[in-house]
Amino acid sequence: MAHDELSEVDSTSGSSAVDTRDRASAGTAVAGSDFQNPGEPPHRLRVTDTDPKANKRAQRQVYTMFYLSIAGSIFAIAAYMAFPIEDGSTEALRLNTLFIGLGSALALFGIGLAAVHWGKALMADKEGIDIRHPVQGSAETRERAVEIFKEADEESGFGRRTLIRNSLIGALLAFPLPGIVLFRGLAPQNENPVELLSHTMWKKGTRLTLDPTGAPVKASDVTIGSVFHIIPEGLNEEHDRLEQKAKAAVLLMRLNPADLNISPGRENWSYQGIVAYSKICTHVGCPVALYEQQTHHLLCPCHQSTFDVKNEAAVIFGPAKRPLPQLPIEVDADGYLVASSDFHEPVGPSFWERS
Numbered sequence: 173m174a175h176d177e178l179s180e181v182d183s184t185s186g187s188s189a190v191d192t193r194d195r196a197s198a199g200t201a202v203a204g205s206d207f208q209n210p211g212e213p214p215h216r217l218r219v220t221d222t223d224p225k226a227n228k229r230a231q232r233q234v235y236t237m238f239y240l241s242i243a244g245s246i247f248a249i250a251a252y253m254a255f256p257i258e259d260g261s262t263e264a265l266r267l268n269t270l271f272i273g274l275g276s277a278l279a280l281f282g283i284g285l286a287a288v289h290w291g292k293a294l295m296a297d298k299e300g301i302d303i304r305h306p307v308q309g310s311a312e313t314r315e316r317a318v319e320i321f322k323e324a325d326e327e328s329g330f331g332r333r334t335l336i337r338n339s340l341i342g343a344l345l346a347f348p349l350p351g352i353v354l355f356r357g358l359a360p361q362n363e364n365p366v367e368l369l370s371h372t373m374w375k376k377g378t379r380l381t382l383d384p385t386g387a388p389v390k391a392s393d394v395t396i397g398s399v400f401h402i403i404p405e406g407l408n409e410e411h412d413r414l415e416q417k418a419k420a421a422v423l424l425m426r427l428n429p430a431d432l433n434i435s436p437g438r439e440n441w442s443y444q445g446i447v448a449y450s451k452i453c454t455h456v457g458c459p460v461a462l463y464e465q466q467t468h469h470l471l472c473p474c475h476q477s478t479f480d481v482k483n484e485a486a487v488i489f490g491p492a493k494r495p496l497p498q499l500p501i502e503v504d505a506d507g508y509l510v511a512s513s514d515f516h517e518p519v520g521p522s523f524w525e526r527s
Contacts, residue, residue, distance in 0.1 A: 212299055220293045230293040231336060234286045238339035241282025241347065248275025248350035259411055272350065279347045286343070290336065296327030370518045372404075372420040374499060379405040380424060380448065380509040383417075389424065390507045394446050399463040400424040402448065404511070419519055421451035422499055423460065424509070425481060427468055433483050441500040446509065448499040449485045450519040453477055455492040457520045470496070493522050 220227040251271035257264050309317070325331050379388045383401040386408050394400065402422040410416050429445040441447075449470070453460050458474035468481040469488070477490030485496035497519050500512035 215299065218293065218297055221297065227294070230289065231333065234290045234294065235336045235339040237282045237286035237289070238336070238343040239282075241279045241286070241343035242339075244275045244278025244280075244282055245343075245346035245349050246275075248272050248279065249353050251275055252350070252353055265414070272354070276350055279343070279350070283340075283343050283347060286340070290328075294329060294333070294336075369419065369520070372514055372519065373407060373410075373416050374404055374420055374511045374514045376511065376513050377504070378511045379504075380422070380501065380511065381405045381407075383421065384408070388508045391443055391446060391503050391509055392507060394424060394426045394509075396426050396428060396445065397465045398426060401451070401461070418457075419452070421459065422448045423451050423463070423470065424448045425463065425468075427481065431468065431482050435484060438484070438498070438500075440502070440512070441498055443501055443503055443509070446501065447481065448501050448509075449479075449481070449496040450499065450515065452496075452520040453492060454487075454494045454496060454520065454522055455490065460496065 220230050248271075251268065251274075255264055255268040255271060257268050308314075330337055380400075380402045381388050381404070383403045386403070386405065388405065389400060389402070400423070402424045403417060404420050407413050407416055407420065424446065425448075426444075426446045429442075432442065432445065432447070434442070451459050451461065453472040453474065455472065455475055455477050458472050460470050460472045460477075460479065462471040462473055463469075463481075464471065470479040470481060470485065472478075472490065472492070475491050477492035478488050479485040479492070479496050480488050484498060487493070487495060497515040497517050499515055501509055502512050504510045
């Protein structure tokens with residue numbers, strides 16, 4: 173039986189449970205002392221506050237990092253020009269990406285590290301409490317806010333540390349330049365981009381080949397439920413194969429012909445249930461590479477646009493606004509799958525159609 177101290181009667185003293193109710197047990201006792209505000213800890217001066225040489229050294233470190241940021245921005249621009257990717261070679265693309273990335277990283281980290289070091293070593297170092305008001309302050313409060321901004325400028329040294337300030341401004345101005353220069357590579361030079369994006373390597377008689385080997389595909393190799401990543405024959409020999417592949421990549425699938433809902437005029441675009449659709453998503457151009465065998469849905473992994481292969485790759489979910497373009501196909505005399513023509517509409521994001 174549990175031992176209850178509150179109900180126990182002391183036979184020797186004659187005291188009852190009533191005598192013990194005012195005594196709290198050890199598990200429920202609460203200290204009644206008041207909480208004392210410990211205050212703020214003693215302020216500790218930094219080395220830069222007490223040693224002028226350390227202060228000067230910190231200033232040099234800050235503006236040197238800002239200058240390194242500027243150097244990184246210039247290096248990224250130089251790398252873009254020194255390692256062109258017009259030939260489409262993998263080595264050129266690798267070097268271009270590597271050195272532009274290193275320059276951009278140096279530009280960004282230089283600004284970040286310099287700003288942090290500036291704040292920790294040189295700006296005013298004191299504790300303060302700001303009271304946040306739920307509504308707009310009075311005119312006096314707003315005037316005081318302006319004064320605080322002026323005090324902050326004075327404490328940070330932004331106005332008087334001209335070398336640091338100018339190097340910061342230079343780094344911030346230089347940092348976006350690599351990105352601006354890279355815009356040069358987003359559109360073809362001396363050519364109409366609308367015309368280029370409206371056509372691909374596909375034409376009548378071009379064989380469908382496997383990506384990346386370039387081996388031709390026979391209709392008998394494509395079984396129901398299978399999916400193949402396809403490129404045009406001869407693409408690997410093109411000098412601009414990456415650009416061509418970005419437009420001409422295709423997904424090849426075979427369904428039960430009875431499951432296909434074919435629009436008038438497209439009766440000859442498929443062969444015994446074999447259909448080919450552009451691999452480039454009509455949302456922002458990501459590769460549509462996920463195929464659900466049971467539902468015959470194609471899924472874009474970037475933004476989850478979903479296309480129904482049974483219904484001519486119509487959009488059934490996600491942000492894409494139009495179906496994937498279909499590549500008309502047929503079989504040649506040797507049993508290989510070939511294109512009947514190019515796509516009948518531009519591939520990729522819908523904004524490419526606007527001229």
